[in-house]
Amino acid sequence: MRLENILALSKGSLLGEPSVSLFESVVFEASKVKRGSFFIAYSPEDIPEALQNGAYGVMFDKPTQISDSEIAWIKVDNIESALKKLLRFYLLEKELQAYACDPITLRLSSMISTPPNFCNIEGSMQNIWEKLWGLEKKSIVLFSPALSDPDIFIEYSQLIRAQESTITIIEQTLFETSFIHNDTFYERQMLSPFFIPYLEHILFFYTFLRIPFQIRGFSKMGHFIPVFTNSRLESKEFGSSDRVVIFEPLLELIDEQIDFLDAQAAWAKIIYLLPESMRSSITIGVENIIFYRYSEEVLAILQSAVFHFALVAGVDKGILNPTRSAMKQLELDF
Numbered sequence: 001m002r003l004e005n006i007l008a009l010s011k012g013s014l015l016g017e018p019s020v021s022l023f024e025s026v027v028f029e030a031s032k033v034k035r036g037s038f039f040i041a042y043s044p045e046d047i048p049e050a051l052q053n054g055a056y057g058v059m060f061d062k063p064t065q066i067s068d069s070e071i072a073w074i075k076v077d078n079i080e081s082a083l084k085k086l087l088r089f090y091l092l093e094k095e096l097q098a099y100a101c102d103p104i105t106l107r108l109s110s111m112i113s114t115p116p117n118f119c120n121i122e123g124s125m126q127n128i129w130e131k132l133w134g135l136e137k138k139s140i141v142l143f144s145p146a147l148s149d150p151d152i153f154i155e156y157s158q159l160i161r162a163q164e165s166t167i168t169i170i171e172q173t174l175f176e177t178s179f180i181h182n183d184t185f186y187e188r189q190m191l192s193p194f195f196i197p198y199l200e201h202i203l204f205f206y207t208f209l210r211i212p213f214q215i216r217g218f219s220k221m222g223h224f225i226p227v228f229t230n231s232r233l234e235s236k237e238f239g240s241s242d243r244v245v246i247f248e249p250l251l252e253l254i255d256e257q258i259d260f261l262d263a264q265a266a267w268a269k270i271i272y273l274l275p276e277s278m279r280s281s282i283t284i285g286v287e288n289i290i291f292y293r294y295s296e297e298v299l300a301i302l303q304s305a306v307f308h309f310a311l312v313a314g315v316d317k318g319i320l321n322p323t324r325s326a327m328k329q330l331e332l333d334f
Contacts, residue, residue, distance in 0.1 A: 001026065001038065001090075003057065003072055009089050010082035012059065012074040019070050020056040026086075026133065027055075028126045038072075040126075042079060083125045087152055091132065098141045098156035099205070103250065104198045105159060106144045107221060112202070113214040122147040140209060162204035167196055174264060174309075175226045175238075181215075191218040192226075194260045224248055224257060227317050233302055235320055245302060245310045247317045251278060254313045258286055261309060268308035273298055275314045295319065 003021045007014055024036035030046040033039055035054030041047050044064045051058075057072035058064075061079045076082040091098075101109075110120045117139040121128050128148060132141065142159070143150075150156065170185070171178040172193045179186055179196070181203060191199070195218075206213045225247040228236045233245070248257060254274065261270050272289045274282065279291050290305075292298055295315045302310055 001086075005089065006038070006057075006059075006074060006086065009085045010059070010074065010076050011085075012076040012082060015066055015073040015075060016069045018057070018072040020072055023056055026129065028130070040079060040083065080125050083129060084149065084152055087125075087129055087132065088154055091152070092154055094132075094135060095138045096132075096135065096141050096153075097138070098143065098153040099159050100145050100150065100156050101142060101159035101201075102198070103144045103146050104195065104221075104223060104253070105202050106142060106147065107223070108195065108199055108218070109142055109202050111216075111218050112206075113216055114206070115212055118142070118211050125149075128152065140211065142205075159201060160205050160208050162200045165200060166203060166207075167200055169193060169196065174244075174261075175224075184215075186215060189215075189218055191221070192224050193264065194224055194257065195221065223250060223253065225317055227320060229320065233299070233320055242308055244308065245312060245317070245320065247312050247315065249314065249316070251275070251313055254278065254311070255282070257311060261311060265309060269306060270309045270311070271305055271307045273301060273310060273312045273315075278313065 001023050003018070003023070006012070023038035024034070025038070026040065027033045027037040028040050028042070030039065030049035030053065033050045033053035033055045037050075037055050038057040038059070039047070039050040039055040041050070041058050041060040041064070044060060044062050047058055047060070047064065051068060051071070055071065057074065059074045059076060059079060059082065061076050064073075066073050106120055106122060117136055119131055119135055119139060119141050121131050121141060121143045135141075166181060168180045169177060170180060175190070175192050177189050177191050177193050177196060179189070203213070226238075227245045227247065228238055228241045229243050229245055230236055230241055231243065248254060258272060270288060272286070274289060274291055276291045276293050282289060290301055292301065298312060298315050299319050
């Protein structure tokens with residue numbers, strides 16, 4: 001990457017009169033800097049190590065001591081904003097095809113094997129940059145605007161969605177599914193039937209764009225997380241009890257999950273623990289909803305409630321393993 005392009009795109013100020021004009025790579029960790037690298041200094045304390053390892057340039061947005069006038073020191077107002085501008089230019093040169101989707105579809109895609117010219121991205125600007133930097137020209141990128149800044153891309157398209165069902169469910173529980181897709185049988189996948197419509201879309205997307213893929217298995221979706229427990233809310237082995245607490249961090253999914261549980265487990269005693277902020281948005285007529293004000297209340301509510309399934313929104317599953325003193329305090333406070 002050329003110094004003149006970095007200055008023009010980042011709107012940064014060049015300090016000094018460096019003898020370098022071209023950089024071999026953009027690096028975020030001082031320990032990974034090599035001779036000719038351009039170092040992104042989120043922390044000024046990392047700069048000495050980067051220089052020692054051979055950095056030819058440094059970008060920074062905090063007060064920094066200029067120690068070597070022969071390299072390029074570029075001061076910007078905000079590193080994240082500057083990197084986004086640089087990345088937009090870089091991706092334009094790459095002629096990437098970018099597609100946007102929801103967080104669930106992106107998560108499923110990240111657990112399916114695809115070729116190197118297809119990339120799922122999310123996370124910090126650093127993570128995204130490092131993933132996209134090595135992509136070959138005209139690669140395909142999938143991202144979620146809910147998880148990554150869409151302004152990284154000058155233009156992008158919405159995910160091409162399935163118009164008809166291509167997955168046949170053979171057997172299912174609330175948390176496992178056996179299904180057939182394209183004459184291939186996938187037995188007892190650790191994937192709730194709740195996610196099958198999302199899986200339909202990503203598999204259709206792959207097929208439509210002729211992206212080879214291989215399903216090896218699903219785990220740790222991070223959504224609709226079941227924790228099997230006993231009457232004391234102690235975690236038990238998967239499938240070993242009829243008392244399950246289901247955790248969902250994404251509040252936007254709760255309406256859909258309530259409908260799913262009502263349809264798939266009509267026989268069961270189900271309760272829904274939702275944050276007070278959702279009171280006005282929940283469909284009128286849903287029974288057994290308990291609103292909580294603070295996450296600390298949730299454990300005490302679960303301890304006193306009778307249920308087969310408890311859907312808990314916006315709280316981490318770690319609440320089921322607090323210290324004993326914390327548990328006693330919760331009981332006293334509730």
